[in-house]
Amino acid sequence: MFFTEDQRTLFCQVVLRLLERFHQRCLRSILNIHWSDFITNIEVLEMAEADSIESTLLKIQLRWVGHVSRMEDHRLPKIVLYGELSTGRRDRGAPKKRYKDCLKKSLGACHIDHCQWADIASNRASWRLTVRRAATSFEEDRRAHLTDKTTAATVSACPASDLSATNEPAADVDITPPLIFIREAKPKKKKEEDLYNQMTINLT
Structure with missing residues (x-):
């Protein structure tokens, strides 16, 4: 599929x-x-x-790609990561994303330069520290974004809360009582009046 x-x-x-x-x-x-x-x-x-699942997956991805970059050149995972097809022709339309493209997006989300990540990953301890700090920064930004989103949704849900908090009416609020329209009773029809009069006479 x-x-x-x-x-x-x-x-x-x-x-x-x-x-x-x-x-x-x-x-x-x-x-x-x-x-x-x-x-x-x-x-x-x-x-x-x-941490969130997104932050955890991001950390695992960066740690794994650092491990692959430190492998020897004849190892198959490194060949697949850095290798490119020498011949072939792609179909028309937008090209399909590769693992490199997803990795570049993850590095950008963690504020890591995608041109220098391989040099940093060559040192295992330095790369693990960089990934840990990047994941922490990503998680903080994610939580701050969700907090701002929740606050904005709460404020938009109750825009008149400040108005109802004070007892004094606002200057631009019309407090004139609404007009009440009372429908006048229609006069009875002539046949109904005659019938009513006959019933009154018979009762008396």
Whole structure:
């Protein structure tokens, strides 16, 4: 089964969202947090002192590519990572993303220069420290973005909260009571009046 580039990206986003949801469910079960406690996902991660799935996958990817770059040149993983086809012709349309392209995107998210990462990865201890700091920075930026997004959604959901907090009416609010229209009763028809009069006479 073949996917287009947009479908593959969407599929990865859906899988990542499912993994994050499963991770949150496990943490909430361990910490005995009920849904009625109204605790956000960021607060759950802080209480558990854990990173998100996205940050963890990013750290694993960078550590693995550093390990591959330090391999000997005849090793198959390094050949696949750095190798290119000498002959061939690609189809029309946008080119499919390679692992290098995904790696370049991950390096950009961690603020690591994609032109110098191989030199840094040549030293194992230095590369592990760089990856650890980059993942921490990525997680902080991610949490800050989600916090701002939640705050903006909360403010937009209740824009009149400041107005209802004060007892004094605002200057631009019209406090004139609404007009009440009362419909006048229609006069009875002539036949109904005659019938009513006849019933009154018979009763008397």
